Amino acid sequence: MRYIEPHAHMVSRVTDDYQDMVTSGCQAVCEPAFWAGFDRSSAEGFRDYFAQLTEHEPKRAAKFGLPHFCWLCINPKESEDVKLAEEVLALIPRFLERPSVLGIGEIGLNKNSRNELKVLERHVDLAARCDQLILVHTPHLEDKFKGTRLTLDALRGDRRIRPERCIIDHVEEHTVRMVLDAGFWAGMTLYPETKCTPARAIDILDRYGQERLWLNSACDWGVSVPLSVPRTALEMRRRGYSAERIDQIVYQNPRAFLSQCPKFHLAS
Amino acid sequence: MMTRQQLLDLYFLEARGKLIEVAAFLDRVERGEGEADFRLAELRRAVTILSRPEADKARQVLMALSDPTTEPIPTATTKGACGAWPSGGN
Ligand SMILES: [Zn+2]
Numbered sequence: 569m570r571y572i573e574p575h576a577h578m579v580s581r582v583t584d585d586y587q588d589m590v591t592s593g594c595q596a597v598c599e600p601a602f603w604a605g606f607d608r609s610s611a612e613g614f615r616d617y618f619a620q621l622t623e624h625e626p627k628r629a630a631k632f633g634l635p636h637f638c639w640l641c642i643n644p645k646e647s648e649d650v651k652l653a654e655e656v657l658a659l660i661p662r663f664l665e666r667p668s669v670l671g672i673g674e675i676g677l678n679k680n681s682r683n684e685l686k687v688l689e690r691h692v693d694l695a696a697r698c699d700q701l702i703l704v705h706t707p708h709l710e711d712k713f714k715g716t717r718l719t720l721d722a723l724r725g726d727r728r729i730r731p732e733r734c735i736i737d738h739v740e741e742h743t744v745r746m747v748l749d750a751g752f753w754a755g756m757t758l759y760p761e762t763k764c765t766p767a768r769a770i771d772i773l774d775r776y777g778q779e780r781l782w783l784n785s786a787c788d789w790g791v792s793v794p795l796s797v798p799r800t801a802l803e804m805r806r807r808g809y810s811a812e813r814i815d816q817i818v819y820q821n822p823r824a825f826l827s828q829c830p831k832f833h834l835a836s
Numbered sequence: 837m838m839t840r841q842q843l844l845d846l847y848f849l850e851a852r853g854k855l856i857e858v859a860a861f862l863d864r865v866e867r868g869e870g871e872a873d874f875r876l877a878e879l880r881r882a883v884t885i886l887s888r889p890e891a892d893k894a895r896q897v898l899m900a901l902s903d904p905t906t907e908p909i910p911t912a913t914t915k916g917a918c919g920a921w922p923s924g925g926n
Pocket of ligand 1: 575577600602674705786
C-alpha cells in the first residue's frame with residue numbers, strides 16, 4: 569500500500585510515528601501550521617515555529633526517507649487578537665518562497681467570531697496575492713456547520729479564489745455536501761472520538777463518490793492516531809473497495825490536489 | 837455496495853456496544869446529583885432521531901447538536917466547543 573498523509577502535525581509526534589508511517593507506505597507528509605495548545609506570547613514565537621516547519625522538521629522526516637511539506641498561517645484559535653495576527657501575516661511572505669511550503673493553512677474559524685472572520689479574509693487575500701493553495705480548518709463540534717458556511721461565503725466572496733485550489737478540511741456528514749457542491753476539495757479527518765471514524769468516512773465515500781475528497785489523520789498533541797489513513801484503507805478493503813479505488817483515495821487524490829503547487833513532488 | 841446482511845455481519849456488534857454505552861451513560865447521569873446543563877436535553881432530543889426511517893440520521897444528529905445561527909459572534913471568549921448547542925427544544 570502507498571498513501572500520502574496530507575494533514576499531520578509532526579512537530580507534536582515522536583520519531584516512532586515517522587517510522588510507523590513510512591513502514592505503512594507513507595510517501596509524503598504535509599504539515600499545516602496550527603495552535604500549539606497554548607497561545608504564543610508574540611509574533612516572534614511564530615517566526616520560530618515557521619522556521620521549525622520549513623527547516624528543522626523536513627530534516628527530521630528526511631532521516632526516515634519521508635518528504636515533508638508544510639502550510640503557513642496564524643491559526644484561528646489565535647486569531648481573536650487581530651494585531652498579533654497582522655504581525656504574523658507580515659512574516660509569512662518571506663517564508664512562502666521556501667522549497668517545502670505548499671500554501672496558506674490551516675486557516676479558518678474556531679468560534680465563528682468577527683475577528684476570526686477578519687483574519688480569515690486577510691489570509692485569503694494573502695493567498696490570492698501570492699497565488700497560493702489554501703487549506704481550511706473547519707470548527708469543532710457544534711460550531712462546525714455555521715463555521716463551514718461562513719468560510720465558504722468568505723472564499724466565494726473573493727473573486728480571485730478558485731475553489732479547485734482550496735481544500736476544506738474536517739468535513740462530516742452535515743458539511744460535506746455544501747463543500748463539494750461549491751466546487752471545493754473536502755478533507756475527512758479520522759479521529760477516535762470527534763470528527764470522522766473510518767466507517768463513517770467510508771459511508772461518505774459510498775454516498776458522494778471519491779472526487780475531490782481526501783483522508784487525513786490530523787495527528788497532533790491530542791487524542792489522534794498517526795496511522796489512521798492506512799487503517800482506514802484496511803477498513804475500505806473490508807467494505808469491498810478494490811485496491812485501485814483505495815489507491816485513488818489515499819494516494820492519487822491528495823497527489824492531484826497538492827501537485828497544483830509545483831513544489832510538491834514525490835521521490836518516485 | 838454491500839448487502840444489508842454483510843453490513844450487519846461487519847458492524848452489528850460494534851453498533852450494539854455503542855448503543856449500550858449511550859444507554860449506560862444516560863443512566864449514570866440520571867443517578868448523579870444536582871442539575872444537568874443543556875447538553876443532556878440536547879442529547880436526549882438527538883437520540884429520538886435514531887428511530888426515523890430515512891437513511892440520513894448521522895447528518896440529522898449532527899445538525900441537532902449544531903449552532904444553526906448564521907451571524908458571526910461579536911467576540912470569541914473561549915477556545916473550546918462543548919458538543920451541543922442550547923436550542924431549548926426549537
Ligand atoms: Zn490540523
